[in-house]
Amino acid sequence: MVSLPLVPMVDLKAQYDTIRVEIDAALARVFESAAFIKGEDCALFEKEFAAYCGAAHACGVANGTDALTLALRAYGIGPGDEVVTVANTFIATGEAILLNGARPVFVDVDPVTYTMDPARVEKAITPRTKLVLPVHLYGQPAPMPAIVEIAGRHGLRVLEDAAQAHGAEIEGRRAGALGHAATFSFYPGKNLGAYGDAGMVVSNDADFVARVRQIANHGGGASKYDNVVLGTNSRLDTLQAAVLRVKLRHLDRWNRERRARAEAYTKALADTPSVIVPREMPRTRSAWHLYTLRAGNRDGLQAHLKAQGIATAVHYPRPIHLQPAMAAAGGRPGMLPVSEALSREVLSVPLYPELSVEAVERIAAEVRSFCGAEVRA
Numbered sequence: 001m002v003s004l005p006l007v008p009m010v011d012l013k014a015q016y017d018t019i020r021v022e023i024d025a026a027l028a029r030v031f032e033s034a035a036f037i038k039g040e041d042c043a044l045f046e047k048e049f050a051a052y053c054g055a056a057h058a059c060g061v062a063n064g065t066d067a068l069t070l071a072l073r074a075y076g077i078g079p080g081d082e083v084v085t086v087a088n089t090f091i092a093t094g095e096a097i098l099l100n101g102a103r104p105v106f107v108d109v110d111p112v113t114y115t116m117d118p119a120r121v122e123k124a125i126t127p128r129t130k131l132v133l134p135v136h137l138y139g140q141p142a143p144m145p146a147i148v149e150i151a152g153r154h155g156l157r158v159l160e161d162a163a164q165a166h167g168a169e170i171e172g173r174r175a176g177a178l179g180h181a182a183t184f185s186f187y188p189g190k191n192l193g194a195y196g197d198a199g200m201v202v203s204n205d206a207d208f209v210a211r212v213r214q215i216a217n218h219g220g221g222a223s224k225y226d227n228v229v230l231g232t233n234s235r236l237d238t239l240q241a242a243v244l245r246v247k248l249r250h251l252d253r254w255n256r257e258r259r260a261r262a263e264a265y266t267k268a269l270a271d272t273p274s275v276i277v278p279r280e281m282p283r284t285r286s287a288w289h290l291y292t293l294r295a296g297n298r299d300g301l302q303a304h305l306k307a308q309g310i311a312t313a314v315h316y317p318r319p320i321h322l323q324p325a326m327a328a329a330g331g332r333p334g335m336l337p338v339s340e341a342l343s344r345e346v347l348s349v350p351l352y353p354e355l356s357v358e359a360v361e362r363i364a365a366e367v368r369s370f371c372g373a374e375v376r377a
C-alpha cells in the first residue's frame with residue numbers, strides 16, 4: 001500500500017527552507033552587532049510594518065496579548081470601565097480587558113462573517129463603555145466602517161484586534177488603519193510570524209503610540225532610570241524584528257498563495273452536503289489566515305481527516321464568555337447563540353503558502369466523501 005504524506009496545519013520548516021539565506025544573514029547581522037535589546041531592526045521593523053498597514057506609527061512589544069493589554073492601558077481603561085467585544089475569538093482578547101480591571105461586554109457575531117455584528121454593538125453601549133474591540137477572525141476583517149460609525153456616534157474609539165489579519169483589507173485600506181489603533185500578534189503560525197513571540201501596536205495617533213512605548217519600557221521618562229508611570233518590560237526582541245523584516249518582504253506573495261488555496265478549497269467544496277465554506281464580504285479582502293468550514297458532524301469529520309493523515313484544528317472549541325477564566329465577565333450559556341453554535345461546528349483545515357494544490361484537492365475530496373456518505377447514511 002502506498003502511504004500518502006501527512007498534512008500538517010502549518011509547515012514552518014518548509015517556509016524557512018524558502019527564505020533560509022535571507023533569514024540566516026539577518027540573524028548573523030544581529031549576532032555580530034550584539035545589539036540584542038532595542039537593536040536597529042526593531043525601529044526599522046516598526047517603521048516598515050506601520051507603512052505596510054498604512055499607519056503612521058507603531059510600537060513593537062513582546063507578543064500580541066501584551067499589544068492588547070498595553071493598548072488598553074494606554075487608553076486609560078481600568079476598573080469600572082466596559083469594553084464591547086466578541087466571544088468568538090482567542091482568549092487573549094478578553095484577558096487583556098480583565099487584566100486591566102475592566103469588564104468585557106460580549107456581543108454576538110454575524111452568522112455569515114463570524115465577526116462582530118454591528119447591529120448588536122449599539123445596544124451594548126452604556127455610559128461605562130470606553131472602547132469597542134472587534135476581532136478580524138481567520139483573516140476576515142470585521143465590518144469596520146459600520147462599527148466605527150456606531151462607535152463614533154457615541155464618542156468611542158475602535159481598537160482592531162488584527163492578530164489574524166496581516167494584510168487584510170476593506171475598500172483598499174489595510175487592517176491596522178481601519179480604526180483608531182490596532183494590535184498584531186507575530187506568533188509563528190500567523191500570516192506574518194516570528195521565530196518566537198512578538199507583537200505590535202499600530203496607530204496614526206503619535207501620542208497614543210508613545211504612551212504604549214512608555215508602558216512597555218518600564219514607564220520610562222527622559223533617561224533610563226527615570227520611571228514616570230507604572231510600566232512593564234514588553235519589548236520586541238531584536239532577533240524577532242530581524243526575522244520579521246525579512247518575512248514582511250514576502251507577506252503579500254504569501255497572502256496571494258493563501259488566497260489561491262482558499263479559492264481552490266471553495267471551488268472543490270461547492271455544494272458539499274452539510275458543509276458551509278467561508279465567504280469573503282464585498283469590498284473586503286481576507287488575509288486568509290485560516291480556512292474554516294462549518295460541518296454538521298464536525299467531530300466525525302475531524303476524526304475522518306485525522307485517520308487520513310490530515311491535521312485540522314478547532315478555532316475555537318469554547319467561546320470565551322464560557323471560559324472559566326472569564327467568569328468575572330458574567331457570561332452564561334445561551335447568551336450568544338451564534339458564537340456558541342460556531343464553537344460546535346467549525347473546523348479549520350490546513351492552509352499555508354507551501355501547501356500544494358494537490359494536497360488541497362485531496363483534503364477537499366476527503367471532506368466531500370465523508371459528508372456525502374453522512375447524508376446518504
Ligand SMILES: Cc1ncc(COP(=O)(O)O)c(C=O)c1O
Nearest residue numbers: 063064065090092163185186187
Ligand atoms: C485574535 C487573537 N488575539 C490575540 C492573540 C494573542 O497573540 P499572542 O499569542 O502573540 O499573545 C492571538 C494569538 O493567537 C489571536 O489570535
